[in-house]
Amino acid sequence: MWNGDSYLTKLYDEAIARHQQLRTLQLRNERRPKLKSALRELVGQFEPNPAHIPKVLERVQCDGYVRERVELSATPELTFAAYVLIPSDVQGPQPSVLALHGHGYGSRQIVGLRQDGSQDDEDPGSHQHFAIQLVKRGMVVIAPDVIGFGERRLHADLALNPDTPSSCYRLSTQLMMLGKTLTGLRVSEALKAFHYLSARKEVDADRIGLMGFSGGGLIGFVTAVLEARIKATVLTGFANTVKDSIFAVHHCIDNYTPSLLVHAELPELIGLIAPRPLFLESGENDPIFPVAGFRKAEAEIQAIYEADGAGDKLLTDVFPGKHEISGRLAYDWLKQTLSS
Numbered sequence: 001m002w003n004g005d006s007y008l009t010k011l012y013d014e015a016i017a018r019h020q021q022l023r024t025l026q027l028r029n030e031r032r033p034k035l036k037s038a039l040r041e042l043v044g045q046f047e048p049n050p051a052h053i054p055k056v057l058e059r060v061q062c063d064g065y066v067r068e069r070v071e072l073s074a075t076p077e078l079t080f081a082a083y084v085l086i087p088s089d090v091q092g093p094q095p096s097v098l099a100l101h102g103h104g105y106g107s108r109q110i111v112g113l114r115q116d117g118s119q120d121d122e123d124p125g126s127h128q129h130f131a132i133q134l135v136k137r138g139m140v141v142i143a144p145d146v147i148g149f150g151e152r153r154l155h156a157d158l159a160l161n162p163d164t165p166s167s168c169y170r171l172s173t174q175l176m177m178l179g180k181t182l183t184g185l186r187v188s189e190a191l192k193a194f195h196y197l198s199a200r201k202e203v204d205a206d207r208i209g210l211m212g213f214s215g216g217g218l219i220g221f222v223t224a225v226l227e228a229r230i231k232a233t234v235l236t237g238f239a240n241t242v243k244d245s246i247f248a249v250h251h252c253i254d255n256y257t258p259s260l261l262v263h264a265e266l267p268e269l270i271g272l273i274a275p276r277p278l279f280l281e282s283g284e285n286d287p288i289f290p291v292a293g294f295r296k297a298e299a300e301i302q303a304i305y306e307a308d309g310a311g312d313k314l315l316t317d318v319f320p321g322k323h324e325i326s327g328r329l330a331y332d333w334l335k336q337t338l339s340s
Contacts, residue, residue, distance in 0.1 A: 015261045038263045039222065039263070047076060049075050052072070055070065057071055064088055068086070070196070081144070083141075083143045084197070087135055093202065094204060095209070096200075097131075098144075098193055098230070099130060099131045099210075100143075100216030100219050101127060101143065102212075102214025102217070105149060107131075107144060109129075115150065127325060128325040130327060131143045139334075142197045146216065147182075148167040148186075148254070153166060154170055168253055183218060183219065183257055187223050190219050190220070191226065206231070207231055207339070209233065209234070209334050209337065211236070212236070217236060217239070218238060220233060225269070232278070232279070232334060232338055235280055237286060237325065240293035241266055244293025267300035274310055275308040275309070277314075277337045278314050278315075280294070280316045282319075283318070283319060283320070283321035283324055284318050284320060298316050315329070
């Protein structure tokens with residue numbers, strides 16, 4: 001055939017067959033470390049910036065919590081801001097959450113602010129101001145600005161279009177040409193936010209969880225795999241198979257990691273979080289992470305948890321909705337899991 005459809009299908013099927021063969025040949029305790037190492041190598045590592053001193057940029061008293069904004073750095077020559085939400089009546093170290101937003105205008109979208117930094121009292125949209133939902137349940141929350149969105153769009157993109165929604169394309173393509181990935185950079189910054197959070201006096205470092213939505217789910221699952229101290233993870237609007245979502249739907253380029261499928265399909269990689277608690281949430285009418293793919297991923301991840309003797313540590317919720325956060329079960333699950 002002149003077109004390459006069947007050829008691409010053949011390559012995918014061969015990759016899946018190799019994964020299955022390797023799972024048969026390799027012991028579980030042999031394959032998992034290899035996959036974790038491969039994932040770390042695929043997303044790439046970035047030079048750390050241990051000399052940077054975190055800086056508090058603002059502190060605002062809100063309804064039931066204090067909102068700080070801090071400046072952090074994960075790699076030299078690059079800083080980023082993060083909001084820290086602290087319950088007003090903190091008595092000793094508390095359970096805490098690393099909250100990762102998806103495509104939109106940045107961390108302000110999940111802490112109840114408009115793009116210009118003013119208070120947002122309107123419909124919270126797909127992100128549901130979820131950092132506020134968590135802090136109002138008594139958890140300390142850190143919400144870093146993900147590079148490529150909001151105030152972290154590239155000047156080169158803004159010069160061409162001041163309303164450009166993101167800088168994912170320019171960041172992804174240029175980093176790939178330099179042997180790195182945008183996912184790797186974003187994960188490096190997420191890990192820096194985690195380390196900063198774990199050192200705060202209000203935080204119990206043994207009770208830190210993670211919640212990521214959409215693109216924040218991608219960053220979140222890799223972060224949780226690489227940082228074993230993350231006690232519990234919520235992925236919403238993300239869990240799926242590559243075949244049913246990333247290959248089947250036109251996605252942002254930041255979802256594509258070179259050579260990922262050489263090693264494993266997405267459900268097996270998410271399963272590297274096992275046996276730690278994991279909650280998967282998806283809208284039944286999500287157009288970009290379809291529910292059929294979610295169900296396939298759910299079944300495979302459940303099998304991984306069962307094999308680890310941790311079947312009860314995986315919970316899922318398919319809710320009536322589209323590509324959005326529900327939280328109808330996930331918020332309280334996260335609080336309860338981190339409090340136990």
